[in-house]
Amino acid sequence: MEQSRELGIYDIPADGWECYKSHRLEEIRNGHVAPTDMRLRDGKIVQYRCIALPDGGRMLTYFDITQLKRIEEILRRHLAAMEAAMDGMAILTPDATYEYLNAAHLRIFGYGAPSELIGKSWGMLYSDKERERLETEGLPKLFRDGRWSGEAVGLRRDGSTFPHDVSLTMIQNGGLICVVRDISERHAREEALREAKLHAEEANRTKSQFLANMSHELRTPLNAVLGYTELLRDGLYGPLPDKAYGVLERVQANGRHLLALINDVLDLSKIEAGELSISCEPFSVPGLVRTAIAAMEPLAKIKALELRVSLPEELPTGHGDERRLTQVLLNLIGNAIKFTEAGWIEVTARVLDGWLQISVADTGVGISLEDQSQIFDAFQQGSNAVTSGRGGTGLGLAISKRIVEMHHGSISVHSEIGRGSAFVIELPLNPSGARKAVS
Ligand code: ADP
Numbered sequence: 001m002e003q004s005r006e007l008g009i010y011d012i013p014a015d016g017w018e019c020y021k022s023h024r025l026e027e028i029r030n031g032h033v034a035p036t037d038m039r040l041r042d043g044k045i046v047q048y049r050c051i052a053l054p055d056g057g058r059m060l061t062y063f064d065i066t067q068l069k070r071i072e073e074i075l076r077r078h079l080a081a082m083e084a085a086m087d088g089m090a091i092l093t094p095d096a097t098y099e100y101l102n103a104a105h106l107r108i109f110g111y112g113a114p115s116e117l118i119g120k121s122w123g124m125l126y127s128d129k130e131r132e133r134l135e136t137e138g139l140p141k142l143f144r145d146g147r148w149s150g151e152a153v154g155l156r157r158d159g160s161t162f163p164h165d166v167s168l169t170m171i172q173n174g175g176l177i178c179v180v181r182d183i184s185e186r187h188a189r190e191e192a193l194r195e196a197k198l199h200a201e202e203a204n205r206t207k208s209q210f211l212a213n214m215s216h217e218l219r220t221p222l223n224a225v226l227g228y229t230e231l232l233r234d235g236l237y238g239p240l241p242d243k244a245y246g247v248l249e250r251v252q253a254n255g256r257h258l259l260a261l262i263n264d265v266l267d268l269s270k271i272e273a274g275e276l277s278i279s280c281e282p283f284s285v286p287g288l289v290r291t292a293i294a295a296m297e298p299l300a301k302i303k304a305l306e307l308r309v310s311l312p313e314e315l316p317t318g319h320g321d322e323r324r325l326t327q328v329l330l331n332l333i334g335n336a337i338k339f340t341e342a343g344w345i346e347v348t349a350r351v352l353d354g355w356l357q358i359s360v361a362d363t364g365v366g367i368s369l370e371d372q373s374q375i376f377d378a379f380q381q382g383s384n385a386v387t388s389g390r391g392g393t394g395l396g397l398a399i400s401k402r403i404v405e406m407h408h409g410s411i412s413v414h415s416e417i418g419r420g421s422a423f424v425i426e427l428p429l430n431p432s433g434a435r436k437a438v439s
Contacts, residue, residue, distance in 0.1 A: 036067065127161065296337065320427060
C-alpha cells in the first residue's frame with residue numbers, strides 16, 4: 001500500500017483550493033476543521049484538517065488518500081463477497097481468537113451476531129475431544145505447511161454437533177483464515193447409501209442362502225426319481241411294455257436337464273453367498289483339456305462337428321481347482337457345440353507373459369456386440385439363443401466367469417455374427433492361492 005503523502009498547501013490545485021476556501025473559510029477562521037475528505041476535479045482525494053496554534057496561527061495539513069480510498073473500496077467489495085458466500089469464513093488473530101466471521105460462519109455454528117464470537121477462542125466451537133484431535137492431527141501440519149484441510153465435528157451454540165470440511169491457511173501476521181462447509185447432508189446421504197447397500201447385501205445373502213437350500217432339497221428327491229427310472233429301465237421291477245421305455249427315456253432326459261439346472265442355481269447361489277471355496281492344487285493343463293474334450297466328443301459327433309485340440313509340446317503345470325476349471329471348459333465347449341451347426345470347434349492352450357491362456361473357438365452363429373456385453377451376467381442369454389430356441393438358462397457363463405475370477409484370472413469373448421466365436425480364459429501361472437468366492 002502506498003503511504004499517503006502530506007501535501008504542501010501550495011500543492012493543492014487551484015480548483016481544490018477554491019473549493020476548500022468556499023466551504024471552510026469560516027471554520028479556518030474559527031481555528032478548527034475536523035479531518036475532511038475532498039475529491040478534486042482530477043479525481044484525487046485529499047483529506048485536510050486545520051488546527052489553531054497557540055500563537056494564533058493556523059496549521060493546515062493535507063493528505064493524498066486516493067490510494068487508501070481505492071484499497072478501502074476493494075476491501076469493501078471483498079467483504080461483500082465474503083458475506084454473500086455459502087461457506088463459513090473467518091479470520092483469526094495469531095492467538096487464535098476470532099477477528100472476523102461472515103454470516104455463513106455464524107449461521108453454520110448457530111450464532112446470531114459476530115459479537116458473540118469476536119475475541120473468543122476457536123476452541124469454543126469444538127468439543128474438548130475434537131479440539132484435542134484437531135490440535136494433534138491438524139495443527140502440526142498447519143504450522144509446517146502453512147495450510148491444512150480435513151473433516152471436523154463442530155459444536156453448535158445449542159450443543160448439537162455436525163460434520164464439516166474445514167480449511168485453515170496461515171496469513172502473514174501469524175493469523176489464520178478459516179473456511180468451513182457444513183457436510184451434514186452429504187454425510188446423511190452417504191450413511192443412507194451405506195445402510196441401503198448393507199440391506200441389499202443382506203437380502204442378497206438371504207436369497208442366495210434360500211436358493212442354495214432349495215436347490216439342495218430339490219436335488220435329493222430328483223436323484224431318487226432318476227435312480228428309480230434307471231432301475232425300471234434296467235428291468236429290476238420286471239418287464240415293462242415297450243411303450244413305457246420311450247416314456248422312461250423322456251422322464252430321464254427331462255430329469256437330467258432339471259438336475260443340471262438345479263446344479264447351476266446351486267453353484268451360483270453358493271458363489272454369491274460366498275460359500276464356494278476353490279482349492280489350489282497343481283494340475284496338468286493337457287490333462288484338463290483332454291478330459292473336457294473326451295466328455296464332449298459324443299455331443300460333437302451327433303452334430304458332425306470336428307472337435308480339434310491344439311496344445312504345445314511343453315506346458316507348465318497349472319495351479320487351481322481342476323474340477324471347477326473342467327466345469328468351465330465343459331461349459332465353453334458345450335456352448336460352442338450348441339451354437340455351431342457346421343465346421344469345427346478348437347480348444348487351444350498356450351502360455352503368454354506368465355499367463356496360461358485356454359481358448360475355445362468355433363465356427364458357429366456368433367454373438368452380437370450388444371450380447372457380448374451381457375452374456376457373462378447371470379440369467380442373460382444372447383438373442384441367438386432366444387431366436388433359435390436352443391434352451392439353456394443363461395447361468396453357465398456367469399458361473400464360469402466367477403470361477404475364473406476366483407482363480408485371479410479373466411474370461412473374454414471375441415465374436416462376429418455368422419463367423420463364430422472365441423472364448424479365452426486367462427489364468428495366472430502362479431496364483432497367490434485359492435480364496436473364497438465373494439458375492
Ligand atoms: P446358456 O448357454 O445356458 O444360455 P450361458 O451363460 O452358457 O447360458 O451362455 C449365455 C449366452 O451366451 C447363450 O445363451 C448364447 O446366447 C451366448 N453364447 C455362449 N456361447 C456361445 C457360442 N459359442 N456361440 C454363440 N453364442 C454363445
